[in-house]
Amino acid sequence: MAIQKTYSMIKPDGVRNGHIGEIVNRFERAGLTVERMELGMVTLDQAKANYAEHEGKPFYDGLISYITSGPVVKMVISGEGAVAKVRTLMGATNPAEAAPGTIRGDFGLIMDENVIHGSDSPESAEREIGIFFA
Ligand code: UDP
Structure with a gap:
């Protein structure tokens, strides 16, 4: 699989509840690289x-x-298949439906505050990186 870049964002509840280190750790353990x-x-x-x-x-x-x-x-975030890898690590949009072991499954409480964002395609990733790292 090709090396991709994706945009991910730890949302306000993820920062407020102290999950920055654990989330970055999960990305790195999955073989992904934090580029910015x-x-x-x-x-x-x-x-x-x-x-x-x-x-x-x-x-x-x-x-x-x-x-x-x-x-x-x-x-x-960059790495082989980074877009899909980050989405898998995130889990389902609704934390109540996200599997245990996923970021939303482990740290999310409600749909409105679901800890993390990740681009849903390479095209979205390019667009979102442009929005947040202009
Ligand atoms: N969202 C929400 N209520 C909904 C659907 C979505 O609050 O019924 C929020 C939630 O924060 C979600 C974001 O809108 O992460 C974007 O929704 P999307 O369907 O793109 O989900 P994602 O790609 O983040 O899993």
Whole structure:
């Protein structure tokens, strides 16, 4: 499989609840490389650009206020099949349905606060890296 880059972000609840080290450790143990990493806020413009596909959905406003509510960890992750590998490590979107051993299964509590983001395709990854590491 080809070497890919993906964008991943530890969301405000993941930072607030002290899971940064464990999440980075899981990525590295899976053979992935952290290429860039920055702790900081998500601006309103970045939030809207990242979640443009969800505009108009019932959860959209809550999602935008949540993702801008506190510091996040923005990361560029690289490695063989990095996009799918990060998604597998993350687990299902709803923490209640995420398998034990996945990041959301182990550290997530509710759908609205599900610990981590990861690009869903190489195209999304390129777009999202551009949004957060302009
Ligand atoms: N989300 C939500 N309620 C929903 C669906 C999604 O709050 O009913 C949020 C959740 O934070 C999720 C994000 O919107 O991570 C993006 O949704 P997507 O379906 O793209 O899931 P993901 O790719 O993050 O697993």
